[in-house]
Amino acid sequence: MTGMLRGFGMLWFGQTISFVGSALTGFVLGVWVYQSTGSATQFAIISLAAVLPGIVFAPFAGVLADRRDRRTTMLVADLAAGLVTAGVATLLWTDHLTVWHIYLATALTAVFNTAHITAFYAMMPLLVPREGLGRANGLMQMTQAGQIAAPLLAGALVGTIGLRGVILIDLCTMAVGVALLIAARLDRAATAAPAAGKQITLRQDLGYGWQLLRGKPGLFQLAVLFGGFNFLFALAGVLVQPLILSFGSAATLGVLMFAGGAGLFVGSLVMSAWGGPKRRVRGIIGFLAWGAVALFLHGMYPSAWLIAVVAPLFLFTLPILNGSVMTVIQTKVPTESLGRVVATTRMIGQSATPVAYLVAGPLADRIAEPALAPGGALAGSVGTVIGTGPGRGIAALFWLIGAAMLLVAAVAAARPRLRRLEVELADADAAADADADSEPAGGGVEEDLPEKDLPEKDLPEKGSSHHATQPA
Incomplete structure (x- = not known):
């Protein structure tokens, strides 16, 4: 070992x-x-x-x-x-x-x-x-x-x-x-x-990770949660630099980006030493809420000192969230299917990033900034709290992004299959599953069926709170 x-x-x-x-x-x-x-x-x-x-x-x-x-x-x-x-x-x-x-x-x-x-x-x-x-x-x-x-x-x-x-x-x-x-x-x-030699078409192979996740509702909801977080994170990542430059210099931006990176590095150190929360899904939801508050605070006041505190606090959560999601996937999925499931999970998570890149700029330039300009549509309401002028529309977007992330955490907490994922779905034994035949008989992969139509081996036994660990 x-x-x-x-x-x-x-x-x-x-x-x-x-x-x-x-x-x-x-x-x-x-x-x-x-x-x-x-x-x-x-x-x-x-x-x-x-x-x-x-x-x-x-x-x-x-x-x-x-x-x-x-x-x-x-x-x-x-x-x-x-x-x-x-x-x-x-x-x-x-x-x-x-x-x-x-x-x-x-x-x-x-x-x-x-x-x-x-x-x-x-x-x-x-x-x-x-x-x-x-x-x-x-x-x-x-x-x-x-x-x-x-x-x-x-x-x-x-x-x-x-x-x-x-x-x-x-x-x-x-x-x-x-x-x-x-x-x-x-x-x-x-x-x-681990899956070499299994008889399966390329089309089925490419969709295998998606089918397995769909057959395990808790895991699928975790992947969707990962995607939602990445979308909001990407929005904030695109907008934070123009937010800082609206009240600070390029030198200030460099210092604050370094401070945020320090938070990310410390979060990675903590995760590598700690290993993450024992109840990982609950920890993911809790750190989502933490990050939501930190993002919301970005928009409170145009202050470099404020960003120097809240940016590292937010980025500190990122390694713990990402590391915990990947650990759950690695723990619950048999090793012979793990490559395809990891790829599908990352695809779901990363697909949101280009969308955020495309919408962040127009959202800020055409809607938020004009609304928080002096005399703008929100100048007499939101503007009385966070101010008006350059960058205040972006600040309001940080409020919305923080609120959306808090909502995502609340919805995740309300999903029983996600909340009970670590209890209902038994851990995959990596050594045993390396030799197990997880492909369906005949070499195919079930079509995209609701859970009630999946083979009996993928449903919880009567009187048991655990799912079988073989993929759909």
Whole structure:
């Protein structure tokens, strides 16, 4: 067991180093696009290219994670991402780099990263004891915190070693990640494709994670809750910078973004040391309410000191929420189905992000800001509390986002299947399920049926409060 934990540690460290290097390159390439074009729209397309391809590819990543050796999947994804970065470096060195190259490279990297992270999450229950999954997921969230901090480092590096130097650092960090992935001593059973050889069509395979979640109402509601939270989080993430700039300078923005990142990092440390709440679903709902209050407070007053307190308080909750959701999924889903379910859950969660990106700007510019301008429609009501003028419409949106998140938490608390998920749905035994046949007889997957029409093995037995753990 110690060897397996050491193997997880090597994989996690290599992934973290590599992902931070990729974040450095992503940041400086975005700056390059903006400086080359002067277009905020073309700059924004990079964010879309970094999200959408991963969402579209997620079902395929889930199939790969369950049907192919997981270490091999991660290795191929890392090498492919390295080739993309090397291609960008070559174009840059030969003065042939253009904006569309950046879009393509960003999209391809998003696809390869999705394949890597899905396989890693699916392999974790076989590398880490079940009681340690919460702490392991805390470490995974620390990787995300490192990526958010990368722009600070990238800004300093660009001024000293330039864009070419940053890309070279990225290539070096990728090499470290690949080397550690190859060197890690992992049991063959932990990396082997658990669902290889199952007779099932590609179409059924791609929809398998969705069908399994639909057959387990508590898990499906958890995935939808995850998606709702991500939508509100993305809205706040888009709007917080213009909110700060409405009353502060660019230097103030940098300091406050660093403070928020510190909250995220501390939350990751706490999650990795604590492992999350014992009753995870209740903890998720509680931290949602905490985050809602913190978001609401963003709009109270145009003060850098206020944001310096409430932004870290909000971002502190993020690693605990994300880590707890992933731990529940890993605990309740058999390992041979885990890649597809993880991919589907992440797809549901991330699909809300592009929508938030698209609606946040028009909502602020065309509705909220005019309404809270002096003499605006809400100047005599809401404006008497939070003030009027630039940024006050965005502040009002933070009130609405906070209230919506609190409503999401309340609705989640009122859903008995979600609230009792950890009691009603028994834990999946990773070791046993690796050898179990979770596919239906004949190799198919049931169509999208309501729970009452699912096979008897997926319904609770009479007199029992537990569901069977085999997938629908």
